Amino acid sequence: MRKEEKSLYDHLNMLVKDIMFLGEGNGIDAYKTCLSILINPCKGMNQRCQFRRKIKILLEKPALLGNPINKIIKSGDKGRYQEFAGLLYDKIEYPGSYIEMTKLLKRYEFEKADHAYNKNKDLFDLFMINKSYGELKDDYISKQKEEIKEGIRKKKKNEIAHEKLLTKLKELAKESLDIQLMEAGSIEELVNLYVDNHIDNDKVKQIFSLKNAEEAIIQYREVTEIECTYHLDEGELPEKKNKQYKNRLRNETNHDDIWNRKNIWFYTAAEWIVEDWALKHKLNVIDYNKTNLHSPQDYNIDRKDVAIKTTIGIGHRELPTYCSADGNHESGEIIIGVRSHSRSLGAKESMHYIQGVLDESLYEDIKQPLNYFIIDKDVINPCYLHSLNAYFNVNKEFEFSGRKYSDDVIQYFLGERELLKPLLYIASKQPDNLHNALSKTLPACHHDFIPIAKELSSAQKLQLLPHFLADYIITKIINKERIERDAIENVIYSIYTPSHDQCIYIENLLTAYAALSKVRCKFHPDETIESMDIEYYKGSIPTLRARCSHDPKLRTTFFTYSWRTGETIIYGDEGIEICDSKDCGCLTHLHDDEKIGRKTCRKYGENGTHRFHWETGYKYLQGFVQQHKHANVPQAYKTDDGFNLGKWLYNQKINREELSNDEILFLDEQGVDWKI
Numbered sequence: 001m002r003k004e005e006k007s008l009y010d011h012l013n014m015l016v017k018d019i020m021f022l023g024e025g026n027g028i029d030a031y032k033t034c035l036s037i038l039i040n041p042c043k044g045m046n047q048r049c050q051f052r053r054k055i056k057i058l059l060e061k062p063a064l065l066g067n068p069i070n071k072i073i074k075s076g077d078k079g080r081y082q083e084f085a086g087l088l089y090d091k092i093e094y095p096g097s098y099i100e101m102t103k104l105l106k107r108y109e110f111e112k113a114d115h116a117y118n119k120n121k122d123l124f125d126l127f128m129i130n131k132s133y134g135e136l137k138d139d140y141i142s143k144q145k146e147e148i149k150e151g152i153r154k155k156k157k158n159e160i161a162h163e164k165l166l167t168k169l170k171e172l173a174k175e176s177l178d179i180q181l182m183e184a185g186s187i188e189e190l191v192n193l194y195v196d197n198h199i200d201n202d203k204v205k206q207i208f209s210l211k212n213a214e215e216a217i218i219q220y221r222e223v224t225e226i227e228c229t230y231h232l233d234e235g236e237l238p239e240k241k242n243k244q245y246k247n248r249l250r251n252e253t254n255h256d257d258i259w260n261r262k263n264i265w266f267y268t269a270a271e272w273i274v275e276d277w278a279l280k281h282k283l284n285v286i287d288y289n290k291t292n293l294h295s296p297q298d299y300n301i302d303r304k305d306v307a308i309k310t311t312i313g314i315g316h317r318e319l320p321t322y323c324s325a326d327g328n329h330e331s332g333e334i335i336i337g338v339r340s341h342s343r344s345l346g347a348k349e350s351m352h353y354i355q356g357v358l359d360e361s362l363y364e365d366i367k368q369p370l371n372y373f374i375i376d377k378d379v380i381n382p383c384y385l386h387s388l389n390a391y392f393n394v395n396k397e398f399e400f401s402g403r404k405y406s407d408d409v410i411q412y413f414l415g416e417r418e419l420l421k422p423l424l425y426i427a428s429k430q431p432d433n434l435h436n437a438l439s440k441t442l443p444a445c446h447h448d449f450i451p452i453a454k455e456l457s458s459a460q461k462l463q464l465l466p467h468f469l470a471d472y473i474i475t476k477i478i479n480k481e482r483i484e485r486d487a488i489e490n491v492i493y494s495i496y497t498p499s500h501d502q503c504i505y506i507e508n509l510l511t512a513y514a515a516l517s518k519v520r521c522k523f524h525p526d527e528t529i530e531s532m533d534i535e536y537y538k539g540s541i542p543t544l545r546a547r548c549s550h551d552p553k554l555r556t557t558f559f560t561y562s563w564r565t566g567e568t569i570i571y572g573d574e575g576i577e578i579c580d581s582k583d584c585g586c587l588t589h590l591h592d593d594e595k596i597g598r599k600t601c602r603k604y605g606e607n608g609t610h611r612f613h614w615e616t617g618y619k620y621l622q623g624f625v626q627q628h629k630h631a632n633v634p635q636a637y638k639t640d641d642g643f644n645l646g647k648w649l650y651n652q653k654i655n656r657e658e659l660s661n662d663e664i665l666f667l668d669e670q671g672v673d674w675k676i
Contacts, residue, residue, distance in 0.1 A: 105137060108144045113137065166197060173201040177408040206409045213400035213422035220396055221497055224389055227280070228354035228499075230273045234265050235348075241272045244289055251293070258345050258674060259657040263312060265350065270310035270338035271298055273352050278302070281394045297333060302392055304359075307333045310352070313341030314654065319566040320540035322380065334359040335377060337385045339501060345654050346676040355501050356385030362461060368452045372478070372536055373471040381540045382501035383470040390463035398425070414440045420494035428495060431458045441491045445482040453495055466498040466506065473509045477544065478534045483513045508568045512544065512559040515571045521548050522556040522578050522585035532556075541568055545585070556585040563599040563606075564591050564655075579604060592651050593644075614663065617648035621670055631671040650676070 097120050104113035117133050172180055173194070180203060184190035187207065194201040235242055245268040252260055271289065278285045283302045288295035299306040309322035322337055335358040342350040360375050373383065389395045400422060413419045414437055427433040431454045438450045449472055456462050469492060476483050488510065498506060521527035529546055537543040541561035548554035556578065558571035569576055569587045579586045579597050586598040594613050597604030620639050625631050637646035652659065652667060653676050659667075 105140045108140060110137065166199060169193060169197060169199045177203050177412050203409055206405050209400055209403055210419045210422050213398060214419050216398055217421045225500055230352045232269055232350055233348050237272050240290060244268060244293060247293060258676060262345055266310050266312060266340040269350060269352055270340055271308045274308050274336050274354060275299065277354060283392055305333045306336055308336050310338040310340045314345055315343060317565045320561060354388060355382050356499065357388055357391045358384050362464060365459060366455060368455050368468065370471045371475045373467060379538055379540055382505050383466045386463040417441055417490060420491060424494045428457045428462060443484050443487050445484060446487050449492065462496040465496040466502040470506055470509060477513050478536055485510050511570050515558055518572045519546055519558045523548055523554045524550055554585065557587045560587055562589060562596060564596050618666060620645045621649060625670050
């Protein structure tokens with residue numbers, strides 16, 4: 001036996017003897033002294049832990065304690081030792097098996113507890129100070145029975161309460177939505193009450209129907225957008241259409257003109273994707289170009305002669321004008337507009353998006369006027385082009401449109417401005433209902449749009465709404481009348497959702513309105529928009545200028561587009577500045593490190609910085625050719641004084657169509673290879 005164990009043995013042996021011959025006075029003192037020594041043998045934490053572990057080992061193996069303990073156990077006088085053991089384990093730790101046994105009893109797992117007890121019966125009996133294991137088990141059995149009785153009582157009570165709740169919910173379901181909400185607190189809680197308790201409630205069913213309807217409308221719009229979007233590689237067309245593309249290239253007189261080559265690809269691809277869309281929707285299609293590349297009409301779709309036109313986009317340049325194979329359109333033709341874009345002139349990949357169709361005849365019976373965006377096939381924008389699905393009558397009819405919705409449900413969600421897409425879709429079937437719905441959901445400043453929406457609804461031509469909305473917004477801007485963006489985007493968009501490109505166009509107009517409060521006269525900085533009139537200059541992207549009240553000849557532009565890049569330019573946007581020339585109020589922006597103003601600006605227009613910048617680059621090019629005997633300037637090449645000649649020459653190539661004939665001739669004389 002080790003020294004520490006021997007010492008412990010001695011202490012315990014002494015204690016056992018004292019217990020056996022316990023009397024008054026000294027015996028009790030000896031007991032307390034021994035207990036104190038055992039529990040607090042040393043001050044150090046590590047030593048204390050080691051000592052307690054040894055105690056635990058000895059107590060788990062009582063045989064190590066020798067005959068005195070056995071005598072106590074055999075004599076049946078073990079109460080004192082149990083008391084000692086219990087006090088000792090309160091200070092240290094019960095064996096894990098004993099703790100597990102008590103847990104099993106508390107969980108009423110009596111068979112497992114019996115098995116655990118029988119494995120360590122002698123040891124466990126030492127810890128049953130006041131009760132035996134059987135008594136302790138009986139206590140838990142009684143407790144379990146009482147809990148079962150209490151559970152039955154509670155269950156019965158809950159069942160009665162639940163029956164009362166179900167009865168109340170059934171009665172409540174007959175009431176109006178307002179009364180139901182007073183009881184439930186909110187739409188979410190009301191829905192949960194009836195769903196969780198499996199009670200029929202027609203109001204709740206209507207709410208679910210409207211939510212599903214909104215998801216269906218949003219999903220359908222996403223699908224139609226995807227159907228109108230195509231990604232192609234140059235030449236990736238059906239055999240007959242690809243043959244037309246190659247024939248057009250052969251007929252091109254200037255085979256080195258990369259801009260013309262790209263244009264030919266864009267409008268040929270645009271023709272095919274419109275044809276493909278029509279065939280997917282099972283429409284009759286005739287391609288007039290199959291027999292005559294110079295046919296005055298491009299296609300006939302569903303007995304309608306069609307001119308297909310596309311915009312040109314290269315890199316971050318998006319030219320707003322529409323091009324076609326012959327550049328013209330015939331009387332009676334409808335126009336289908338496509339947006340085409342490629343990341344560079346040399347890129348094979350291109351993206352094409354069908355923006356919609358323009359048919360002047362659709363406007364003939366509409367009495368509401370167009371003030372600024374009047375029908376002009378030479379000056380159109382995405383808002384003029386309405387849905388192909390609506391025009392060719394291939395729109396989806398939603399199932400929910402035939403369902404009956406109670407007035408209290410409709411009025412609640414109109415008041416909350418929620419689920420407006422299905423509600424206004426349903427209301428649009430009856431113009432008076434649409435009028436009433438918009439009167440409740442639109443702020444007073446936009447009640448003047450209600451007659452427009454009502455007439456379009458009556459004529460079943462809501463697809464024209466984005467066009468009338470864009471015209472309505474620009475009229476409001478010019479008249480300096482209040483516009484609430486939230487009402488436009490959340491309410492009016494719910495009557496008829498504009499396409500992706502229409503949304504961008506309208507959002508730019510709303511940004512122009514937001515800029516009005518910041519506009520200051522370029523020539524009189526204290527003069528605000530309130531004292532200035534607004535002039536409108538038509539275009540695919542119009543120009544808006546504030547006219548100085550002191551001198552009407554002085555104008556400050558706050559909305560326009562770049563003649564170089566086609567991008568929309570708005571007063572106050574990042575990187576947009578008023579021209580610093582003393583007699584010009586145009587907007588300027590940066591393009592390829594060059595400040596660009598309006599085309600006629602003397603400082604930053606076509607003949608201003610552009611000309612100076614061009615002549616500077618040309619002089620550097622001449623020097624490069626003299627030195628290197630060729631004009632193949634690397635794109636990253638810079639001159640000794642930092643001029644980026646490589647980038648300059650690259651920009652001339654990709655912007656070739658914007659160069660004058662003289663500029664192209666000068667570059668040809670230097671041996672420039674126009675291929676990119």
